Each structure stands twice: as C-alpha cells, then as structure tokens.
Amino acid sequence: MARGRAPFSNFVGSVLALLAVRIMLAERTAAPEAGVQHPPQRDVLVTIAFALFVGVVGGTYGLGGGALMAPALVAFLGRRIHAVAGALWLATLVTSVAGVLMYSVLSGPDGTASSPDWPLAIFFGVGGLAGTYMGAIAQKSFPEDLLRVSLALLVAALIIVYLLQVLLM
Template structure:
C-alpha cells in the first residue's frame, strides 16, 4: 500500500501489527509505544520528514483511549496526577513543535536528537529498576510534589512535542526514578496526560503555519492503521498489567532503547 503523505510503501498488515505489539508491552509501564514507533517508521519504513512526528501523535490518539478506559474502569487512574501532567505538558508541547520545524528539520540532526532522548530514557528506566524492586507493589494513588511534577511536565512536553510522543515515555520512568512512585499506580495517569498532549500536538502540526515547503501534516492513513492495532494492544496490556512483574519488562525496554540510541548517535557522526 502506498502512503502519499509519508511517501512510502508498506504491506497493509505491517502498521497494525507493529502498533499492537508496541502498545501491548509499553502500556504496562504507562507508555503508549510511540517512542519506539518513531524509530520503526524512520529505520524500517524510511519515513523521516517532519510529518513523521505528527503521524506518531495520531497513533497515540487512537491507541491510548483503550488503555485509559481500562485503568479508569478498574479505579486505577490517579486523576489529580493526570491533570497536573496535562497542565505542564500542553504548553511545553507547543515549544517542542517550534523546535522540530526550525532546529530539527534535517533528518540527520533529528536522528541525533532521537538518539539522545532514547539514551536518557534507557538510563532512567535502568535506574528505576532498583527503586521498583525495593518498593511494595501498589495500584493506589500516591502522594507527589505538585510543583516538581508540574515543572517536570513542562520540560518533558517540550521534548515530546519535538519527538512526536505525548511525553508519557519520558514521564513514567522519571516519576519513578525522581519521586519514587509506583509504575502500577501512575500508568493510567501518564497515559491520560499523553493523550491530551497528543491531541494538541496533532492540531499544531496540522493547522499551525510552518516554513514554506516543509511537510508537517500527519499521514492520517498510516497513523490510523498504527493506532487501530495499538488500540487493541493498549487495552489488553492495561488489562494484564497488574499480573505482570515489571522488572523484566523494564530491563528489556532499557536494553532496546540503549541499542537504538547508540545506533542513531553513531549514524550522526558517520
């Protein structure tokens, strides 16, 4: 199938399958999977124009509601934390949108940026393993420093806006590593915040003015196909999350992120 906006060809079954697999495993730690979907689009599909960030956010819009609904239905969504995350990440995302279109247009430079973000995320996930292993598992809301979470959300929103993720991929491990919160307790809140910021991000890439000749609108067909697969994966991941030990999952994610980070950073220097 040809995707005109992205300028690529891909088998019809590949986008939904990729979305399902990534969303299923990542939703268990409060992450939509978009942080891995973007490297997949760049490296496997060859989609590297600025509109790839917008397409990544479309995936979030379709995939995340299934997980959020499941967490809310089970009473495992910390609404005060979710509102605070959204309040900080929304303005930060607009700053990230501007950076993507003015400073990170060149694919080579953007891959370096992606590599650095993935590397930092890998370090955070690896460090959080120690914290998680020493804390009792809980699915109940926990106390958190509101001012610290708000400031953190602003910075993460800016990075997420440029990358093309809502911010949950960065927010979850940082909340665990810095504030000692439980992944089981925060997963629903970070997914909800990611959904709201993704909604604003798609609108920004679609409607706000961009430099002349620069493609910024999402490839809706590709994003929706990723998203429909992700919707099923997100729901099933949220449903099974409370029964899955997170240490092994976090270790695998951290190693995968580290490998991707090294690949992109070395490509920049070559």
C-alpha cells in the same frame, strides 16, 4: 541517519541510560496495599515541570510523552508502575489530541502546512488502542518488580538502538 542527528541520539541515549539505572535503584513511594496516595507538594511541582519539558521535547521531535514520563516517574519519584500507567494513558490521549490540532493549524518554517498523515495516524491509533486494552488487562497479572525490570530492559534496548545509530553513521 544524517550526521546532524548524532548529538540528539547521544543525548537521548544518555537520558535513557540514566533512567534505566534509576528505575532499578528507585524505591517505591507507596506499598501495593496503600491504595491511592496523593504525592507530596514537591513531587507535584517536579512532575508538572518535567511534563512541561517532555511536552516541549515531544512536540519538537514527535516523541510520545508517556514513553518518557513513565520511566521518569518510576525512576525519579519512585511511583509504582501500576499507579502511573492509567494516568499516563489519559495524559497521552490529551497531548496527542492537542498535538494533532497544533500540527493541523500551524505551518512549517517554509509556510507549508504540517498536517498529520491521517491514514498513518488512524493505523497507529487503532493499534495503540488495542495494545492499551491488552496491556491494561495483562498488567494486573504481573508483580511490580517484574514490571520494573521489564521497563528497565526496554529502556536498555532503546539505549542500544540509539548507540548503534550513532556508531553506524
């Protein structure tokens, strides 16, 4: 990895570490039996502001917004994983389509087109679609606490990857 990526890797690793700790400590806002609950006005504004930030970061670095939004909603707003999963998949679809359109239309700093690699995008899309279907079916079989711990462990694994990248440069 290039030396210039160390600050970015340190930043992402730090954000992920904060998310992992917060996920384990956060309390849920809605009991499983409560059904659909509308978040308080403050949470709506915080979610929109955070989604804007994640969109800018995701658009700049090519990161998936759902991968950052799901842990953040669970960690900071106490939302249930079962409740945010479907909404984030729809949001990911919408932002992915918008991203493809923007990268197809806009050009890079040197004037070259920054069109997506279509075969690679199709492979990712097919794999993601199949994985989403299987995950949505499987999620209903797992309790919230197990999903919360699994999410925290996944985030912790990503932290290790980022730290190793920085250490091995």
